[in-house]
Amino acid sequence: MKLFLQGDLDGLQPGIEELEKEYAFCISKQGLLIKIEQWKKERIEVSLTHQGGFIGFKEKIHFFRALGLLLEHAREKSTFHLCEHPQFILNGAMLDCSRNAVLKPDQIHRLMRKMAIMGLNLVMLYMEDTYELAAQPYFGYKRGRYTQEELLHIDEYADQFGIEVIPAIQTLAHLSNFLRWSSSQRFKDTDDILLAGSKDTSELINQMLLSATQPFRSKRVHIGMDEAHFLGRGEFLNQHGFSSAYSIMSSHLNQVYQMAKSLELRPMMWSDMYFRMASSTGSYYDDQAVIPQAVLNDIPKDMQYVYWDYYHEDEDFYQEFLQKHQQFGSDPIFAGGLWTWNGNSVHYQKAFRTTHPALMACKKAGVKEVIATLWGDDGAETDPFTSLLGLQLYAEHGYSLEVTDDKLSKRFRFCSGAEMSSFLQLGELDLPPGSGDSQLEPANPAKYLLWQDPLTGLFDHHLDDVSLNHYYKDLHQSLQISGAQAGEWKSLFQVPAALCEVLSIKSELGCRIRKFYREKDRTSLHSLMKDEFPLLLEKINHLKWAHYSQWMERNKPFGWEILDIRYGGLRSRVETAIHRLTQYLEGTLTALPELEEKSLDYGEPGAISPYLRCNQYKDIISANPI
Incomplete structure (x- = not known):
């Protein structure tokens, strides 16, 4: 045209x-x-x-x-x-650049082009230690940190479309990757938290604020301060004795706030610590929690507080908590989630169930700034571009009082060149029959079915009576068809499709091995050894290289080594299972103790659903420490 x-x-x-x-x-x-x-x-x-x-x-x-x-x-x-009629002043995405995957600048540019045509005008780069600090060579060391030049070019590219790039850093907790080094010990309260009240820490934070904000036009900065659960319980306690978390938080916040203001910055922070400290159970979402007025009087009034909530599906709940945030004296910002962190698959069902009520509540409450977070918990196994449909959902809420599936589908088809139905299939890896019930944190069977051990599977007890091989076989075929029709996004479907191929064999493998062993069904064990184990190794290898190609296209190479080790460990354990079963079948071993021990519930005893949630690789692979 x-x-x-x-x-x-x-x-x-x-x-x-x-x-x-x-x-x-x-x-x-x-x-x-x-x-x-x-x-x-x-x-x-x-x-x-x-x-x-x-x-x-x-x-x-x-x-x-x-x-x-x-x-x-x-x-x-x-x-x-x-x-x-635009509903929000600022609406866009927070990109997680701190969970091993650091998006290449050209991939951020690619995402910005899609966001621009959608009408989204915010990119927030969440960087715990993945930006340069000239005075701290171990800050982001071998983690793929952005250079000042890279960040400058990202900002320049964004400005072409009217997209504001805001750095999101941490000035209290979530800094374990930096605090691990011996040269960082003087900044350390606990393994994850900076030592508040320290001159060294103050100098470090000043360096952070300068370095993180210098490349950007925006004068806004997100200073973090969330989930500092053991604040003041480590070296701070040794040096100063006990102080309440409120007093430490207040003093530290005001100090960081003054640093930011001296640099003419406009800071924002996560709000959860104030609500957690006010809750008798330490919960962020305790509707009985009351923040003391003395605490409210002591916090900076022009600091913006970000209410993050990725879980609730009730509009009334969001309205209540938005009202609670207004007591801070500034306009709250809302951060929802697109559920890219559920394991190795985006979870669109949960994203939709939370986004619709959350953004409706924001519009009714007059909230003018919203953020869609794309976290990458536990190794960033899910490609962030699988969330494009979620970004489209935020965009349509940003220009309409209500959003229909029909409008969303048509806009997504134009903006992305793909079908809404195809992208929804990317969220079906964690939705086998019986798993779709609403819950705050959805189950993620695809992750633990992939990584759990073939001989000592911790989740097999819940899956004894569940048939999953055919589900993943059918989903593999559907993803292949959708991928062939997805245009430039074909590669997004290759890893989930390859994962389904693996799960079409492995999801029931541990249960079947244990069943055949206990029934002394040597014929069936021989059949597994001959037909399924070799094919499984082949499919694992295919999945690993498909994932490798996707990662190297999308991210800097740093961080891939963790997934490489996971795939290598998986393959090695399958090979060991083959070896031990061969020894048993040949008579070299008369018993396999790992198959004889009684299996117990992984989660709460007596849980109704066979599907659980576990998003930590270290907790999936073994009952032993790693």
Whole structure:
């Protein structure tokens, strides 16, 4: 499609040129005349007649969404008029760059192009220690940290579309990767938490704030401060004796706040520690928790507090907690989750069940800034691009009071070039029959079925009467079909499809080995050895290399070694199982003790569902410490 754009185009041309490459249009004086007007109205207007078209917008990001709407609807209609009202000032994604996977800058650029056409205007880079500190060579050492130049280029690229890039760092907890080094001991309270009240710590945080914010246009910074559960219980206790968590937190926060303000920064922080300290159970979501007024009086009033909630499915719950956040005296920010951290698969069912009520509550409460988090817990096994449909969901909530599946599907088809139904299939690895019940944290069978040991499987006791091989075999076929139709996103389906191939053999393998052994069914054990074990090793190898290719396309190479070790361990344990079963069948071993010990429940005894949640590799592979 040829377009001739005329009007208020200042600052838009670079972004337009980037999108020309992906959305089958070009700018030409011989093209259809589209008049562009930038105004102060809080709305987007897009129209097309036989004589030409019109785009009216306020913010730069609104223009790019409007351009996408024009291109999308012009495919189907020769005349139309659209009007949208932005619901949020800031709406976008937090990218986890700290759980081993550090996205390559060109991949962040790729994601930004999709976000721009969706109308999302925020990229928050969550970097615990994956950015440079010139004075701290071990900060992000061999972790794929971003250079200052890389961050500068990311910011420059984002600005073409009106996307704000905000660094999200940690200035209290979640710093175990840096604190592990002997040169960092002077900064350490506990293994994960900085030593509050220390001159060395203050100097370190000042370095952090300077280095993390310098490459960016934005003056905003997320200073973290979440989940500092053992604050003041380590070296701080040794040096100063006992102090309440409230007093330590308040003093430290005010110090960091003053540092940020001296650098003319606008800080925000997670809110959970205040609610946890006020709860008798230490819960973030305790509706009986009351933060003392004296504490509220002592916190910075123009600090923004980020309410993170990835779990609840009740709009009333979000409304209640948004009201609780208003007591801090500043406008709250909401952070929801796209469930990229459930294991080795995105969980769209949970993402949808939480996002709809959360963002509806935000709109009703007047919250103007929302963030979709893409965490990568326990090794970033799930590719963040599998969450594109979730980002589209945030975008559509950002421009409509309500969102229908029909509109979401059509917009996603245009913005991504893929089908909504295909991406939903990416979330089915953790949804075998009987696993779809609503719960705060959904089960993740695909992860523990993959990694658990073939001889000492800790989860087999829950799966004795569950048939899963056929489920994963059928899902493998569906993912292959969807991947073939997914255009540029074909590679996103290759790893889940390969994983399903493995699980179509391995999901029931441990239970069958134990059953045949206890029944002394040597014929069936011989059959497993001959037919299934060799095929399983082949499929594990295929999965490993598919995953490797995806990782190296998406991320810096640092961090892959952890997954490499996991795949190597899996293969080695399968080979050991083959060896021990061979010894047993040949008579070299008269018994296999690991198959004779009684299996116990992994989770709560008597749990109704056979499916559990365990997202820590170290807790899946063995009852022994690693």
